[in-house]
Amino acid sequence: MKNLWLHLKPKNIFFYFLALVLLSCFVIFSTVNERGRLKPRVFERPRLTVQYKINCTAIYEMDPVELGKTLAIRNQKSYVGPNDEAVVNSTSDCDQFMSQGYDMIQGSEFEREFPLAYSLVVHQDAALVERLLRAVYMPHNIYCIHYDLKSSDDFISAMKGLARCIPNVFIASNLERVQYAGFSRLKADLNCLSDLLDSEVKWKYVINLCGQDFPLRTNAELVSDLKELKGRNMVESKWPGGKQWRWTYHHLLKDSNSEYYSSPVITSEMKSPPPHNIAMFVGSAYFTLSREFVFFVNQSSLASDFLAWSEDTFSPDEHFWATMIRVSGVPGEVPSSDPEISELASKTRLVKWWSLEERFYPPCTGVRVREVCIYGSAELRWLLNYGHWFANKVDPKVDPVLMECLEEKLAEKRLQREV
Ligand SMILES: *[C@@H]1O[C@H](CO)[C@@H](O)[C@H](O)[C@H]1NC(C)=O
Ligand SMILES: *[C@@H]1O[C@H](CO)[C@@H](O)[C@H](O)[C@H]1NC(C)=O
Ligand SMILES: *[C@@H]1O[C@H](CO)[C@@H](O)[C@H](O)[C@H]1NC(C)=O
Numbered sequence: 001m002k003n004l005w006l007h008l009k010p011k012n013i014f015f016y017f018l019a020l021v022l023l024s025c026f027v028i029f030s031t032v033n034e035r036g037r038l039k040p041r042v043f044e045r046p047r048l049t050v051q052y053k054i055n056c057t058a059i060y061e062m063d064p065v066e067l068g069k070t071l072a073i074r075n076q077k078s079y080v081g082p083n084d085e086a087v088v089n090s091t092s093d094c095d096q097f098m099s100q101g102y103d104m105i106q107g108s109e110f111e112r113e114f115p116l117a118y119s120l121v122v123h124q125d126a127a128l129v130e131r132l133l134r135a136v137y138m139p140h141n142i143y144c145i146h147y148d149l150k151s152s153d154d155f156i157s158a159m160k161g162l163a164r165c166i167p168n169v170f171i172a173s174n175l176e177r178v179q180y181a182g183f184s185r186l187k188a189d190l191n192c193l194s195d196l197l198d199s200e201v202k203w204k205y206v207i208n209l210c211g212q213d214f215p216l217r218t219n220a221e222l223v224s225d226l227k228e229l230k231g232r233n234m235v236e237s238k239w240p241g242g243k244q245w246r247w248t249y250h251h252l253l254k255d256s257n258s259e260y261y262s263s264p265v266i267t268s269e270m271k272s273p274p275p276h277n278i279a280m281f282v283g284s285a286y287f288t289l290s291r292e293f294v295f296f297v298n299q300s301s302l303a304s305d306f307l308a309w310s311e312d313t314f315s316p317d318e319h320f321w322a323t324m325i326r327v328s329g330v331p332g333e334v335p336s337s338d339p340e341i342s343e344l345a346s347k348t349r350l351v352k353w354w355s356l357e358e359r360f361y362p363p364c365t366g367v368r369v370r371e372v373c374i375y376g377s378a379e380l381r382w383l384l385n386y387g388h389w390f391a392n393k394v395d396p397k398v399d400p401v402l403m404e405c406l407e408e409k410l411a412e413k414r415l416q417r418e419v
Contacts, residue, residue, distance in 0.1 A: 043082035043090050043127065048073055049404045056405035060381050070377040070401040079400040084154035087126040091161025102166055107138045107219055108417070114223045116141045117203035119192035121185070122211045123148035123178065126158035128396070129211060135407065136209070138219050139167055142201040144192035146172040168201065181263040181315040182253060185285065189317070190307075193294050205229075207288050207348070212374070212393035214406055216350065216383055218413050225347070225389070231290050232332040234348050236283030237322040238340040243282050246314040247271060253312065264314050271312070274323075275305040279336045283322030285315075286349040288389070292331035297324060350388035352379075361386075366398050374398040380405050 049056060052073060058066040091097050118136060120143065122129045133143065143166075147159045163171045174191040176184040189208050196206060205226050217225070250271050251264035274280060297303045303324060310316035326336045334341065343351060344360060352373035357363045362382060364373030374393045375383065380402060383391050396403050 043086035045081060045127070045131075046079060046400065047404065048079075048400050049408070054401055054405075056380070056408045059377050059401070059405050060384070060409065062378065062381060067378055070399065073401060074376070074399055077397075079397050081125070081396060082127040084126040084152065084158045087130055087158035088154060088161055091158070091165045094165035097161075097165045101134070102137065105137055105139060107140055111138060111220050111223050112140045114227060115201050115203045116219070116222065116226070117196045117199070117201065117206040118143045119146065119189050119196065119206060119208040120144065120210070121146045121178070121188045121192070121208065122159070123151050124155055125211060126155050126162075129159070130162060131403070132209060132211070132214060133162065133166070133169070135215050135410065136219070137166070140201070141168060141219070142196060142199050142203055143169040144172050144195050145169065146175060146188045146192050148188075149175050149177040170195070179253070179262060179264070183264075183311045183313075183316055185315075186307075186310070186317040186320055189285075189287075194298060197291075197295060197298055203291060205288055205290055206294060207390075208286060209390065210392070212395055213349070213390045214392075214394040214403065215389065215410065216386070216391050216406070217389050218410055218417070220417055221413070222389060226288070229290075229332075231292065232334070233290055233293055233321075233325050234288035234346055235321045235325050236286070236341055236343045236346040236348070237281045237325055237334060238283060238342060240280050240282050240319075243319075244280075246282075247274070247280065247310070247319065251312045251314050264312070266314065272309075275309050276302050278302075278306055278323060278327060280319060281322040281326055281336075282319050283341070283346070284343065284349065284351075285317035285321075286390075286392075287321045288348045289321070290332050293325070296331050302327065347388045348390065350383065350386055350391045351393075366402075369393070375402055377402045377405065380409070384409060 048054065052069055054069055055063075055066055059070065116138075118141065120129065120133070122145065129145075137143070145159050145163060147156055151159075159171060163169050172188070172191045173195050176188045176191065178184045178188055192208075193206065196203065215222075245266065248271060250267050250269040252267055253264050254262050306324070307320065310320055313319070324330060325332065325334050326338075327333070328336075343349070352361060352364055352375070354364070354368050354371045354373070357373075362379075364376070365378035366374045366376035368374070372393060374395050375391060376399045383406070391406075394403055394406070
């Protein structure tokens with residue numbers, strides 16, 4: 001042993017020493033961590049970019065070797081995020097919860113003088129909701145969470161925990177049993193909107209989000225884009241085309257507990273035309289609306305008549321906003337004679353439809369579910385450069401690396417702005 005020691009060169013001795021120091025640090029660190037375990041800890045997510053040494057800048061640069069690593073990870077299909085109970089546990093001590101990053105988030109003066117509101121309509125995967133919330137969170141903004149009355153008890157407790165711990169996050173005062181393509185989907189957002197109008201925070205714009213959305217812009221970037229709108233809304237609004245049946249016939253609203261995705265059923269009974277001679281337009285459920293517009297919708301009898309008429313239509317969320325922004329005299333009005341506002345023109349949401357791939361954008365590199373792409377890592381660059389504000393759909397179970405890289409790139413942009 002002694003001989004061996006003598007044979008070692010001074011340089012090597014240095015490295016053995018270093019290794020020893022690192023080892024003791026690790027032991028001390030683990031002991032502290034062990035003690036920390038007595039307190040509720042913030043749940044840990046798998047960090048695959050760390051575990052597999054993935055370089056997000058190289059992903060962004062479309063480096064084939066780096067992209068190959070993400071494919072290998074995806075093929076393992078091994079991503080398991082924290083469950084709802086872990087989120088509930090982590091919010092049992094709010095000081096501890098907030099100290100894991102939320103209390104460090106703050107906006108610049110430029111952002112604080114232009115507060116935003118969010119309506120989050122969510123029903124499952126609390127850890128994913130928390131991740132989305134964290135990505136868009138600013139303590140001077142205001143966030144309404146609408147959970148589904150059908151959601152699990154753990155999910156509901158987790159949402160209540162987030163609302164209890166995080167300042168300016170609250171649960172909608174009225175909750176719906178949300179039915180796919182039903183009126184309740186629209187109602188969920190409306191419930192949040194009226195609560196948001198009552199809030200102390202005098203927000204300028206409101207954006208709605210669902211569980212598989214993710215931001216492509218920092219809060220500061222969003223604020224500067226929204227300032228340029230000068231009071232206009234950002235909503236898709238097109239001619240009805242083949243979608244007239246959605247409101248020409250009365251739809252039967254089935255509400256069943258068991259069928260999670262039961263949707264309104266068409267009948268042969270004709271409906272009356274829309275009230276007040278309103279010209280119909282179609283778009284999507286996603287919106288970015290000015291406070292003045294939301295206030296108008298809340299107060300106007302035309303809006304409430306149109307809303308009541310929409311109750312037995314198919315997917316009213318996809319024509320209510322698209323139509324309302326065209327009504328003569330609304331704040332930020334888009335005249336009904338104006339050209340269509342396609343989803344490519346409306347920056348609110350970047351959705352990749354199978355039918356438009358190759359024509360308008362490169363093919364989906366994730367997986368397609370019901371015609372819509374759940375993005376893959378090879379789309380990181382496209383997503384960030386397209387110019388839209390939010391992506392749909394993003395899911396770590398499909399590609400865990402994409403979401404981590406989006407988070408990393410947004411964090412880099414925030415830092416660049418600070419210096
Ligand atoms: C990540 O990749 C970029 C671009 O390929 C490269 O410039 C950078 O040095 C890499 N960073 C690390 C930590 O390897
Ligand atoms: C949550 O906390 C309870 C009680 O402390 C514990 O039994 C349970 O294992 C925890 N669950 C998770 C997922 O951490
Ligand atoms: C308008 O908003 C208030 C709260 O600000 C709410 O009580 C009321 O129900 C809303 N009305 C409509 C028609 O949404």
